[in-house]
Amino acid sequence: MSSQKPISKSAFIKAEQCLKHFYLYKNHYYLRDPLSKEKQLVFKRGIDVGIYAQQMFPGGVDVTAGSVKHDTPAFAQKTQEAIRNGVKVIYEATFIYDDLLAMVDILVLHEEGWCAYEVKSSLKISETYVKDACFQYYVLKHSLNNLSDFCLLTMNPNYVKHGAIDIHQLFKKTSVKKDAEKNLSYFSYKAQLAKSTLEQQKIPDIQIGPHCFTPYTCDFMGTCWKHEERDESIFNLGKVSKQELFELYHSGQKSISQIDATRLEKASLRMQVEAVQQNHEMYNREAIAQFLQQVKTPMCSIDIEVWSPALPLYEGTKPFEQIPFLFSLAAPDESGTIRSSYFLKEIAEDKREQFLVALLNATDSYESILVYDKTLEEQVLNKCGILFPQYIERITYFKKRIIDLFEVIDKGYYYHPLMKGNFSLKGLAPIVDPGAGFENLAIQSGITAMYTYEALLSVSNELETEAIRAQLIEYCNQDAEITLKLFHFLRARLG
Numbered sequence: 153m154s155s156q157k158p159i160s161k162s163a164f165i166k167a168e169q170c171l172k173h174f175y176l177y178k179n180h181y182y183l184r185d186p187l188s189k190e191k192q193l194v195f196k197r198g199i200d201v202g203i204y205a206q207q208m209f210p211g212g213v214d215v216t217a218g219s220v221k222h223d224t225p226a227f228a229q230k231t232q233e234a235i236r237n238g239v240k241v242i243y244e245a246t247f248i249y250d251d252l253l254a255m256v257d258i259l260v261l262h263e264e265g266w267c268a269y270e271v272k273s274s275l276k277i278s279e280t281y282v283k284d285a286c287f288q289y290y291v292l293k294h295s296l297n298n299l300s301d302f303c304l305l306t307m308n309p310n311y312v313k314h315g316a317i318d319i320h321q322l323f324k325k326t327s328v329k330k331d332a333e334k335n336l337s338y339f340s341y342k343a344q345l346a347k348s349t350l351e352q353q354k355i356p357d358i359q360i361g362p363h364c365f366t367p368y369t370c371d372f373m374g375t376c377w378k379h380e381e382r383d384e385s386i387f388n389l390g391k392v393s394k395q396e397l398f399e400l401y402h403s404g405q406k407s408i409s410q411i412d413a414t415r416l417e418k419a420s421l422r423m424q425v426e427a428v429q430q431n432h433e434m435y436n437r438e439a440i441a442q443f444l445q446q447v448k449t450p451m452c453s454i455d456i457e458v459w460s461p462a463l464p465l466y467e468g469t470k471p472f473e474q475i476p477f478l479f480s481l482a483a484p485d486e487s488g489t490i491r492s493s494y495f496l497k498e499i500a501e502d503k504r505e506q507f508l509v510a511l512l513n514a515t516d517s518y519e520s521i522l523v524y525d526k527t528l529e530e531q532v533l534n535k536c537g538i539l540f541p542q543y544i545e546r547i548t549y550f551k552k553r554i555i556d557l558f559e560v561i562d563k564g565y566y567y568h569p570l571m572k573g574n575f576s577l578k579g580l581a582p583i584v585d586p587g588a589g590f591e592n593l594a595i596q597s598g599i600t601a602m603y604t605y606e607a608l609l610s611v612s613n614e615l616e617t618e619a620i621r622a623q624l625i626e627y628c629n630q631d632a633e634i635t636l637k638l639f640h641f642l643r644a645r646l647g
């Protein structure tokens with residue numbers, strides 16, 4: 153065995169994406185970009201669901217228990233001991249073959265032989281899931297005498313919770329054995345390629361490209377992309393595919409200043425280029441005026457946050473079903489000062505009806521309801537309409553009054569160079585309200601808000617609960633207030 157640590161499935165997937173990514177991951181890990189809060193939370197959810205799935209095959213032995221973290225040779229040794237001792241269910245079963253490492257979530261000895269189960273906290277099976285399962289199959293096939301199958305366990309999209317969760321219905325089993333058998337030689341070849349890359353002891357000379365984002369955004373963007381962090385980089389253009397941007401890049405147009413805006417067909421792209429070249433905001437006054445004409449007073453703005461638990465908590469819900477839990481409403485008072493109010497649903501009980509009633513009551517007196525990207529708000533209202541048909545007229549009335557300010561930005565009626573191709577409300581916040589952005593908040597994204605809300609399930613301390621509630625409200629209020637300020641900001645452009 154080489155002095156290198158064995159190649160895990162995560163490292164292997166990196167090699168599939170880009171051999172430079174793989175090499176840096178194995179040999180220059182310290183260069184890795186800091187893990188975002190969102191990614192950390194997604195990983196944690198994956199681990200939690202994996203542990204939960206162990207209940208499908210209870211009473212197993214966890215070979216990582218009581219050992220030093222990441223001591224994979226010790227885990228592999230314990231796995232072999234467990235097999236020799238007749239253990240029939242092994243969690244985190246670890247195998248090392250030809251410097252390749254596989255750690256499967258659950259390994260079970262059935263009558264026909266061993267079956268490995270890899271748990272994914274997802275409703276769908278992606279190509280990458282299949283690839284990493286096939287890699288593990290390759291290692292297991294060479295490590296176990298009687299491997300009978302390898303299955304992915306994903307969340308069953310059709311499962312509806314009635315009473316206690318039926319774990320065997322909650323997860324859906326899909327065998328990848330056929331794919332894995334068909335591709336054994338591919339994995340053998342790719343594993344050798346990865347190993348020879350490490351043996352060369354030099355960072356592969358690979359240029360940036362669309363592969364930096366597929367299947368996942370690379371962990372070393374800070375290293376390879378540091379020259380593209382200039383404001384003028386063409387990668388600061390939005391609404392253009394990575395493919396198109398790289399075509400420009402490779403044709404020598406690496407800077408927005410090099411682009412001939414007059415030759416651009418798309419008006420929204422032309423506006424972005426001109427705004428950066430002139431270092432000034434650009435807008436279509438007429439189009440904005442026409443759009444804003446539909447806004448009636450009194451008006452308010454709304455932001456809704458949803459929680460999508462992998463493990464359904466409430467009766468009649470499915471895995472990852474969107475549960476609205478918080479809304480903020482911002483509106484000017486008589487003096488014109490923006491005031492915010494909110495409704496935050498307790499997590500322990502469903503109470504979606506109370507949420508809906510609070511939302512309808514809070515907005516009843518407003519002629520226009522401003523939002524930024526109505527997709528989620530409409531999804532929530534449509535679902536509430538199905539669940540609580542007695543409110544359908546009020547829901548329809550609510551939907552009729554929605555005015556989506558995202559349209560102004562999405563259609564290219566306004567652009568500021570500071571947006572750097574980011575058309576989200578977070579991208580606009582520093583322009584609309586300098587100094588009152590999201591960067592100082594404990595929660596800075598809807599995904600973090602969702603996981604922070606979920607944390608309320610495990611918090612027993614009242615002080616902590618209050619702190620979490622305050623963070624959630626602060627974030628949601630900020631979204632609603634920036635939306636309202638965006639309206640005033642756009643109106644001010646009309647002179």
Ligand code: SF4
Nearest residue numbers: 170172173364370376
């Ligand atoms: S940023 Fe792109 S080129 Fe650099 S290592 Fe990652 S995938 Fe490879």
